[in-house]
Amino acid sequence: MCITDVDRSKIEPRIVSLVRSWSAMPKDAAMPEACRNVMDAVTHQAVSSSEGGKRLRALLMLAAYAAFGGETAARSAMLDVACALEVFQTAALVHDDIIDDSDLRRGKPSAHRALEQDTGSAAIGRGLGLMLGDLLATVCIDIANGAADHMPNGTAMTSAFLNMQREVEIGQILDLAVEQAPLRDAEALATASLNVFRWKTASYTTIAPIELALLGCGLDPGNARARALSIGEPLGLAFQLEDDLIDVIGSSRATGKPVGGDIREGKRTVLLADAIAAASPSEQGELIAMFEAPSRDESDVRRAIDLFSSTGAVDRSHRRIEDLWDRALQAIRDCRLPEQGENRLTEACARFVPDITSH
Amino acid sequence: MCITDVDRSKIEPRIVSLVRSWSAMPKDAAMPEACRNVMDAVTHQAVSSSEGGKRLRALLMLAAYAAFGGETAARSAMLDVACALEVFQTAALVHDDIIDDSDLRRGKPSAHRALEQDTGSAAIGRGLGLMLGDLLATVCIDIANGAADHMPNGTAMTSAFLNMQREVEIGQILDLAVEQAPLRDAEALATASLNVFRWKTASYTTIAPIELALLGCGLDPGNARARALSIGEPLGLAFQLEDDLIDVIGSSRATGKPVGGDIREGKRTVLLADAIAAASPSEQGELIAMFEAPSRDESDVRRAIDLFSSTGAVDRSHRRIEDLWDRALQAIRDCRLPEQGENRLTEACARFVPDITSH
Numbered sequence: 001m002c003i004t005d006v007d008r009s010k011i012e013p014r015i016v017s018l019v020r021s022w023s024a025m026p027k028d029a030a031m032p033e034a035c036r037n038v039m040d041a042v043t044h045q046a047v048s049s050s051e052g053g054k055r056l057r058a059l060l061m062l063a064a065y066a067a068f069g070g071e072t073a074a075r076s077a078m079l080d081v082a083c084a085l086e087v088f089q090t091a092a093l094v095h096d097d098i099i100d101d102s103d104l105r106r107g108k109p110s111a112h113r114a115l116e117q118d119t120g121s122a123a124i125g126r127g128l129g130l131m132l133g134d135l136l137a138t139v140c141i142d143i144a145n146g147a148a149d150h151m152p153n154g155t156a157m158t159s160a161f162l163n164m165q166r167e168v169e170i171g172q173i174l175d176l177a178v179e180q181a182p183l184r185d186a187e188a189l190a191t192a193s194l195n196v197f198r199w200k201t202a203s204y205t206t207i208a209p210i211e212l213a214l215l216g217c218g219l220d221p222g223n224a225r226a227r228a229l230s231i232g233e234p235l236g237l238a239f240q241l242e243d244d245l246i247d248v249i250g251s252s253r254a255t256g257k258p259v260g261g262d263i264r265e266g267k268r269t270v271l272l273a274d275a276i277a278a279a280s281p282s283e284q285g286e287l288i289a290m291f292e293a294p295s296r297d298e299s300d301v302r303r304a305i306d307l308f309s310s311t312g313a314v315d316r317s318h319r320r321i322e323d324l325w326d327r328a329l330q331a332i333r334d335c336r337l338p339e340q341g342e343n344r345l346t347e348a349c350a351r352f353v354p355d356i357t358s359h
Numbered sequence: 360m361c362i363t364d365v366d367r368s369k370i371e372p373r374i375v376s377l378v379r380s381w382s383a384m385p386k387d388a389a390m391p392e393a394c395r396n397v398m399d400a401v402t403h404q405a406v407s408s409s410e411g412g413k414r415l416r417a418l419l420m421l422a423a424y425a426a427f428g429g430e431t432a433a434r435s436a437m438l439d440v441a442c443a444l445e446v447f448q449t450a451a452l453v454h455d456d457i458i459d460d461s462d463l464r465r466g467k468p469s470a471h472r473a474l475e476q477d478t479g480s481a482a483i484g485r486g487l488g489l490m491l492g493d494l495l496a497t498v499c500i501d502i503a504n505g506a507a508d509h510m511p512n513g514t515a516m517t518s519a520f521l522n523m524q525r526e527v528e529i530g531q532i533l534d535l536a537v538e539q540a541p542l543r544d545a546e547a548l549a550t551a552s553l554n555v556f557r558w559k560t561a562s563y564t565t566i567a568p569i570e571l572a573l574l575g576c577g578l579d580p581g582n583a584r585a586r587a588l589s590i591g592e593p594l595g596l597a598f599q600l601e602d603d604l605i606d607v608i609g610s611s612r613a614t615g616k617p618v619g620g621d622i623r624e625g626k627r628t629v630l631l632a633d634a635i636a637a638a639s640p641s642e643q644g645e646l647i648a649m650f651e652a653p654s655r656d657e658s659d660v661r662r663a664i665d666l667f668s669s670t671g672a673v674d675r676s677h678r679r680i681e682d683l684w685d686r687a688l689q690a691i692r693d694c695r696l697p698e699q700g701e702n703r704l705t706e707a708c709a710r711f712v713p714d715i716t717s718h
Contacts, residue, residue: 022525029533030547030551031540031554032541038532042532095489099486130457130489131458131528131531131532134531137493139525141500155508162497162501169490170494173487173491176490177390177393177395181390181393185391192391195385195389
């Protein structure tokens with residue numbers, strides 16, 4: 001616990017410092033004051049958007065690095081790679097919020113919305129938001145690249161970082177593609193949704209943190225990848241399933257999020273697929289009609305939540321999460337780490353599925 | 360001439376092959392047919408958006424590589440870096456078209472518009488377009504990185520490629536910022552616009568092609584950067600000024616583009632700044648009112664074109680372009696290359712300012 005708190009206290013200021021220096025606007029460019037104000041607003045937003053994450057991914061990377069015996073001398077380079085991963089997430093979220101036209105992120109205005117307020121123009125705000133996402137996506141590679149130079153497997157680390165970035169981008173494309181999946185074939189929809197989780201979420205949430213840490217410890221790339229997949233793939237799927245479940249039944253912890261958001265948006269989730277698969281024919285028709293409609297009101301949301309429970313879809317998600325967590329645990333044990341390392345890694349992994357691991 | 364045609368015939372198929380393999384969707388992911396169709400549409404669009412550029416940047420890189428004595432053995436790696444640069448441009452254009460909400464690109468529907476048609480949804484098409492731009496921006500680094508491994512200065516090449524990408528992103532931010540510049544202080548506006556050109560255009564159009572080529576020839580990074588800036592900065596500014604000029608007076612070549620597009624959009628250009636600076640007080644007021652208005656009609660466009668000519672702004676742009684081209688030529692001569700190399704490089708540079716260099 002203590003080590004993690006030390007890590008957390010180092011991550012936050014390092015992210016701010018890295019983002020501020022890499023996303024700085026040119027000082028020598030002679031620009032009128034009105035332009036300079038816009039440029040300053042973008043740099044300010046780059047830092048603001050980067051702040052306030054839970055840093056689970058960075059903490060997992062540092063825990064895996066310690067567990068697999070990473071050298072203390074290269075620890076600050078590993079910290080920078082962990083920060084790079086968090087900056088990559090920020091870049092992805094900035095674009096995500098443009099795609100979903102979201103107003104809020106981490107309790108603050110989303111980047112494009114904040115920049116709209118700064119400039120007084122929706123079009124310029126959206127353009128600046130899009131560019132800020134692009135800039136942060138470049139900056140995170142710069143950060144990772146610079147740090148990888150000081151570590152074993154430097155070239156492989158850069159490749160793994162780029163591979164992660166590409167997997168997430170493909171995952172976002174799959175996520176949009178799934179919106180076109182027919183609802184009738186529920187088993188196929190469940191499989192497709194789990195696939196989306198693998199690419200869109202597990203890739204950078206749990207697989208890449210472990211893979212990059214193990215590369216940083218000097219494991220050969222094939223081995224690092226195999227271990228990262230065996231732990232990270234089930235863990236990442238469990239994480240996303242729990243996140244979707246919290247959207248329906250709330251969390252045992254106080255997350256402050258209102259329930260039902262995914263249903264209101266009509267999102268194709270594993271929960272929905274499981275509910276359709278287990279529902280009676282008339283309930284099936286009801287769910288399909290509801291999710292094929294252009295929008296859903298509050299009574300639809302309540303009815304969908306009831307059906308997700310009564311059909312057993314919620315229970316099935318719980319079982320799916322438990323099975324996946326067991327697979328992740330087994331994969332950790334298969335690494336045959338020293339006890340302290342195994343405990344540390346298990347603890348970092350457990351943070352991704354708190355509702356399962358806390359009882 | 361002949362060598363360039365050989366280069367051109369190699370560039371196009373290599374870009375298609377690289378984009379197709381790096382932006383391929385996962386084959387093993389079990390996805391319903393409807394989703395698979397969307398995934399295929401994105402891969403198809405990745406290739407389609409990548410096709411049909413003039414490839415001036417790639418040709419400049421290969422010409423500089425030959426002129427500075429690049430080794431034949433590493434020529435195919437240099438070709439891949441040149442293709443990576445062209446893919447980066449495609450990525451930037453895909454996002455540019457979303458920011459400007461453009462319907463057309465290179466005579467075909469823009470990427471987000473084509474994907475909107477493929478999916479029957481404006482929101483999904485725009486989301487997929489944004490992600491396609493992200494994916495291509497990652498893919499081009501992958502391509503450059505893979506090629507750099509086979510060249511001298513591999514690490515410096517990767518850094519230079521990332522630096523170019525960051526400069527363009529900053530340039531796009533400056534470009535949006537300039538839209539907020541007051542029109543009254545015309546000299547400051549002209550300086551700011553030239554600054555935008557340096558970051559948004561010269562960075563990847565003329566500076567990076569030369570810098571990457573010289574790194575590929577084994578020049579030390581400081582020297583490669585200095586030479587690339589001395590030739591590429593004036594050349595890139597001249598290129599963008601000529602492009603803006605063609606928008607107002609048309610080209611001596613048949614470009615097929617209608618004139619006046621920038622004026623209709625109300626773009627802050629060096630031409631506009633020069634016209635305001637040289638105009639009589641009443642014409643000044645007229646231009647400022649016209650460009651501060653939310654839109655401009657055909658008679659506004661004609662009137663602006665007349666004023667750009669009568670104030671001498673068009674002539675001033677011509678002189679600016681000639682001076683910049685002279686600076687680029689001098690910088691080429693300062694490299695003291697063998698005659699054949701100097702001619703080849705000069706020819707590749709001249710293609711960026713054909714209206715100046717053809718008479």
